[in-house]
Amino acid sequence: MNTSVILSKAEFLEHWLGHRTLTRRTIEKFPEKELFSYSIGGMRTFADLVKELLSIAEPGLRGIVQQKEEPYNHDIGLTTKEALLAKWDEDTPKIIDLFNQIPVEDFHKEYNLFGEYKFPIYSNLLYFVDNEVHHRAQGYVYLRSLGIEPPFFWERY
């Protein structure tokens, strides 16, 4: 490996996919009813947070690859846990495919994500992962408050 690379493209993807696995486990831990109804402090339900993640990951990456600056849409109308998990699983191979289409030399090019967030591609992609970790952690608190043990933070395989 080139010695100036602290994190390769493949390692970044692996890191993201590990987080996606953990988020999937977190969705699975929720009882159907509470997934769509439970919240704390006026926040969104975990289902709504997951729909935000779904509306960012694959659509955002598709925008980057196809250079389309379409606005995002969080209202993706999934109403069961099974449907959320199915969409999650449907998107994962698309994410791998799209990510692999980004030329390594493009990661520092700016892209106006969703027609709104003009940053280098690496920065937008880090934001996707950070945002997933952030919202998933909110799901952890919901689970704890429901008396349900969340998955271990390192269960990313």
Add this chain to the structure above:
Amino acid sequence: MNTSVILSKAEFLEHWLGHRTLTRRTIEKFPEKELFSYSIGGMRTFADLVKELLSIAEPGLRGIVQQKEEPYNHDIGLTTKEALLAKWDEDTPKIIDLFNQIPVEDFHKEYNLFGEYKFPIYSNLLYFVDNEVHHRAQGYVYLRSLGIEPPFFWERY
């Protein structure tokens, strides 16, 4: 820049420091009493979560740089918000200095963090940031549940 670099060493540090700024803002939002007493679902207080972060960031990085595999110690005995913030601010320049001492070609070398977590250095450092985002998000839920608006997620400057 070398075109195979998707994220440079300096960019990773900047990313981490941005998260540290946001975590600092989150600590600031807590009332003194609730910082040390409030929790949800049997979880740790936000002060305890912050002490975990403090016991990982600078000590972990110091271990990496000095090649010492000492166990971590979360019980760092800070009992006021002022003391937590002071320690946070004291550690930031140390983190910058230590991080800059890691040779770029070492990021893929394995290091047995805290004598326990044997992974490449880049992987351990990603874990530091992920863990901070994760615990900070739990603090966001505590704040919301206390009727306090958390900082914006993008306030990292």
